[in-house]
Amino acid sequence: MSKSNSFRDVAVVSVASHQTKILSEVNEVQLMADLISNCRNSVGVTQEEIGFTCSGSSDFLAGQAFSFVHTLDSVGAFPPISESHVEMDGAFALYEAWVKLQIGEVDTALVYSYGKPSAGSIIDVLATQLDPYYVSPLWPDCFSIAALQARLLLDKGLITLEKMAETSMRSQMNGSDNPNAVRSSKDVSFENLMNEPAIVDPLRASDISEIADGGCAIILAAGDKAKLLCERPAWIKGIDHRVDSHTLGVRDLTRSPSAFLAAEKAGINTDRLDLAEIHGMTSAQELILEKEFDLNEETRVNLSGGSLASDTMMASGLIRISEVASRIISGQADRGLAHATSGPCLQQNLVCILEGE
Amino acid sequence: MTDPNSPPASLSQQVKIPESISGLEPVRSVRSPIRLVYDFVPSPPVQEYLRSYSKKKILGHRSPIDGAVFVPPRGVDPRHGVLIEESVELSDRGHVGNFCVTHLPIPGRDDLDTPYVSAWIHLDGASVGFLGLVAGCENDEVHIGMRVQAVWKKEEELGNTAENILFWKPTGEPAVPIEKAGNRAWDQTNE
Numbered sequence: 086m087s088k089s090n091s092f093r094d095v096a097v098v099s100v101a102s103h104q105t106k107i108l109s110e111v112n113e114v115q116l117m118a119d120l121i122s123n124c125r126n127s128v129g130v131t132q133e134e135i136g137f138t139c140s141g142s143s144d145f146l147a148g149q150a151f152s153f154v155h156t157l158d159s160v161g162a163f164p165p166i167s168e169s170h171v172e173m174d175g176a177f178a179l180y181e182a183w184v185k186l187q188i189g190e191v192d193t194a195l196v197y198s199y200g201k202p203s204a205g206s207i208i209d210v211l212a213t214q215l216d217p218y219y220v221s222p223l224w225p226d227c228f229s230i231a232a233l234q235a236r237l238l239l240d241k242g243l244i245t246l247e248k249m250a251e252t253s254m255r256s257q258m259n260g261s262d263n264p265n266a267v268r269s270s271k272d273v274s275f276e277n278l279m280n281e282p283a284i285v286d287p288l289r290a291s292d293i294s295e296i297a298d299g300g301c302a303i304i305l306a307a308g309d310k311a312k313l314l315c316e317r318p319a320w321i322k323g324i325d326h327r328v329d330s331h332t333l334g335v336r337d338l339t340r341s342p343s344a345f346l347a348a349e350k351a352g353i354n355t356d357r358l359d360l361a362e363i364h365g366m367t368s369a370q371e372l373i374l375e376k377e378f379d380l381n382e383e384t385r386v387n388l389s390g391g392s393l394a395s396d397t398m399m400a401s402g403l404i405r406i407s408e409v410a411s412r413i414i415s416g417q418a419d420r421g422l423a424h425a426t427s428g429p430c431l432q433q434n435l436v437c438i439l440e441g442e
Numbered sequence: 443m444t445d446p447n448s449p450p451a452s453l454s455q456q457v458k459i460p461e462s463i464s465g466l467e468p469v470r471s472v473r474s475p476i477r478l479v480y481d482f483v484p485s486p487p488v489q490e491y492l493r494s495y496s497k498k499k500i501l502g503h504r505s506p507i508d509g510a511v512f513v514p515p516r517g518v519d520p521r522h523g524v525l526i527e528e529s530v531e532l533s534d535r536g537h538v539g540n541f542c543v544t545h546l547p548i549p550g551r552d553d554l555d556t557p558y559v560s561a562w563i564h565l566d567g568a569s570v571g572f573l574g575l576v577a578g579c580e581n582d583e584v585h586i587g588m589r590v591q592a593v594w595k596k597e598e599e600l601g602n603t604a605e606n607i608l609f610w611k612p613t614g615e616p617a618v619p620i621e622k623a624g625n626r627a628w629d630q631t632n633e
Contacts, residue, residue, distance in 0.1 A: 112485040148480035161523030222474040
């Protein structure tokens, strides 16, 4: 969508997230009960006051059919609630909630998503999202596919190993201020990153996102309700998502046209972007995104450390929105871009532009 | 009905089959076996429950909101989305809150003759039903409100599993009046 007066004003008014390497005995219900109640309590709303609840999670990741139904125990679906679920990153659940708020029947929405990849093998789980006839039966792991993309970028001269190391370094240094960053370091050295051996050539360990367990909860509110709940709501000025072909072979993997288009439709306006939280599985993907969004030097990228520092399948995208929104709500920033991706090699992309008043 | 052995519609006369594959049996399915391995660790409330259950003790969880007791415990009051930490030990006696007579066998339970009675057992002190089988009497004697008691497996067969109770047998105590049987604690009508 582009900025238009015909849309209802909707804002993020409350966020809560948690990421850690391995949650072990903490199950998804316990994790989310804590985050959802924190998120509601900080703006003083009860579940009964929430008009719509939407979640994002994956049964393949949880290893359980209808796993999201169990997690509803953490919401409190009593008296019965209006609820929906997407088998996608929580950022896409937020999009559904935004649409619901646009319809105008409800004024508030709770959005949450979570993942516990430590319980299984994420490289196997992600292989099952590929073409079921020709690609998935070969079980290519997600990092190898991302490495093919990085190799193309390097060989075409679009990025360098140095630029990748700089991106990893930015993530680790920024992440040192973020308690949810699993891989972070204040004094990471560029030389050390350059000297790391490639584990899926050309990707070094630091070029690959640090897989983490975790979750995120967000409360959206419309118009006056948002102003009532939050002193400085993070208004959604534009939100859009687009998809590229599922067939890896037909795509130019050095680009992400769907990310470019989603940003354009969301009304990016790079001159007024204080910060951007972009979601990629590798340093090379972050470089593609920076180019697609045409970010300039004024925009600070991934102050949280981004998904390179802590990557929770199904929640990393929603956490990008949470990171931008929390900085706007606290007054640290005025306008920011949050990006979420899904699918191999930046196939599906969502861009959300947030702004304080 | 379509003949399953005839070629699919896409391979009918409209489509010209190349010489190289003409006469071959059309591909009707692709097999791509998937194996995903998970390593589950039960949450602490479930671990505590299963360990106690293997010692013939049934634990429930008491809600901090209104004292409702949930069994088996899941660490959360699902009505309010609130974490629960307080465990309570429950009796292995209760009453039948509701039941049905089932004529379908349970896979893997060859010991079970059909028809059998499955029931929501409302343990004394619990606010919700607990699923189990009722036996030790004729099926047509089972009724809502009937007092029952757990029949546990032999000591050496007990383990950290949900299967420790073989069935629930009638105690012969006076029945719970039907209007009070199977009620939820938050209705404030349970004993």
